[in-house]
Amino acid sequence: MxxxxxxxxxxxxxxxxxxxxxxxxxxxxxxxxxxxxxxxxxxxxxxxxxxxxxxxxxxxxxxxxxxxxxxxxxxxxxxxxxxxxVTDPFAYLLDPAADSLPIQYAAEAPQLSPYLEFASVAPAVEALAGEITTEADGKPERFASLLNQRIRELCSTETRLEGDPLSPEQTLTRGRGACRDVAVLFAEVCRVAGLAARFTSGYAAGSPEQERFLHAWAEVYLPGAGWRGYDPSLGLVVADRHVALASGPQAADAxxxxxxxxxxxxxxxxxxxxxxxxxxxxxxxxxxxxxxxxxxxx
Structure with a gap:
């Protein structure tokens, strides 16, 4: 805490x-x-x-x-x-519906529709979704954790104070991006795999000497667990070192x-x-x- x-x-x-x-x-x-x-x-x-x-x-x-x-x-x-x-971000019990990808959202489907939609998918983004799904044996929770680490490995973090997020394809191609860029990439890959995701803006703890900037990460919806945060720019599952301001289907909504x-x-x-x-x-x-x-x- x-x-x-x-x-x-x-x-x-x-x-x-x-x-x-x-x-x-x-x-x-x-x-x-x-x-x-x-x-x-x-x-x-x-x-x-x-x-x-x-x-x-x-x-x-x-x-x-x-x-x-x-x-x-x-x-x-x-x-x-x-x-x-939140001291333990894994303190939850998943519903059977969250056993494999794509998740079969039933009662939540109408509300989650905006968080499952994605634009025409670039081949590189689709390939990444397929690769991580295979490595995770189709398990949604493991998929999110593996994707979080993979994006951290593939994309270095840069500071860009203004401007809209880059497209997922641009971020992957460049191999670097601001926190909002990799958050958008994470959410898009999740949606392609059938896992509802949204964009979140807020703040993150850091060392006192660091210059501070607004932060961004993604959240996925797991039946039985609700919305759970993943920060691909830091490679962390969100717990008590993040403060959320707003969330939405797109970065503009937050x-x-x-x-x-x-x-x-x-x-x-x-x-x-x-x-x-x-x-x-x-x-x-x-x-x-x-x-x-x-x-x-x-």
Whole structure:
């Protein structure tokens, strides 16, 4: 169990005053069985004329501010305190339906339809799906773990702060990609194999001296286990060192910031400052001390 203190600051500067269209912000961390949101505070400048809070179709907490007048900057600062609680990511009992690929989703099929759809598949992506399915003996859980490691081996990680994710074929061909690129690749290969998958944005723990960036990974739906995260850029199964913000069938559905402005011949510049501190939660520390004490008595 970990306790995260997160400060996520984003600023857009415009060469001329612009009219800001309504924005969508998915920067409020999830609060569910896997992570608990203790505190969240959002500051927006200029002051919005109004601000609505809603839950989107994928269950993401979404904030929608709208503005009046013209402005030459937009500044957002989100402060979050989150406790992550998954210490064993394999603590579940799979349903018989999850015994082999492709999974025969029955009752969940209508809801999972967007997470099983894929575009025309590149031969390299289809080949990778077939190769991993064979190595995993068709077992979905083993497939996800093997694919996670294989992508980690095939694709080195690079930093690319802006732009849409590359296509799965591009990422495989280049042999490198940003975290969002390999997350999209992972999800696509899963879907080709018949395993429902979605894209997730959020934060990951790291060493204090590291420069921090928004992170991305994928989640697969296993009957009996629900959504389970896999991070191919790190080669990890997601547990208590990740904080999820939003998820969706496509990367665009989990973008933290979505918005437009109106103006003529305007240049825009974005800067991001992300500060994350992560440490064992008090509950985890207490449990460790109790365990050590019992060991000494024995």
């Amino acid at each position: 970990m306790r995260f203190e997160i400060v996520h600051e984003t600023e857009y500067r415009y060469s001329e005053p612009v009219f800001l269209e309504p924005h969508l912000l998915r920067i409020r961390p999830r609060s569910d069985w896997s992570q608990r949101l203790i505190r969240f505070d959002l500051q927006i400048s200029p002051q919005p004329e109004g601000c609505a809070q809603l839950v989107d179709l994928d269950g993401n907490a979404t904030i929608r501010p709208w503005f009046s007048g013209r402005h030459d900057r937009l500044h957002l600062m989100a402060r979050s305190t989150v406790e992550t609680m 973008r933290p910031f979505v918005g437009r402005f109106r103006g003529t011949d305007v240049d825009a510049q974005m800067t991001v400052d992300l500060r994350i501190s992560a440490s064992p939660s008090e509950e985890a520390a207490t449990a460790r001390i109790d365990s050590e004490g019992q060991g000494e008595q024995a």
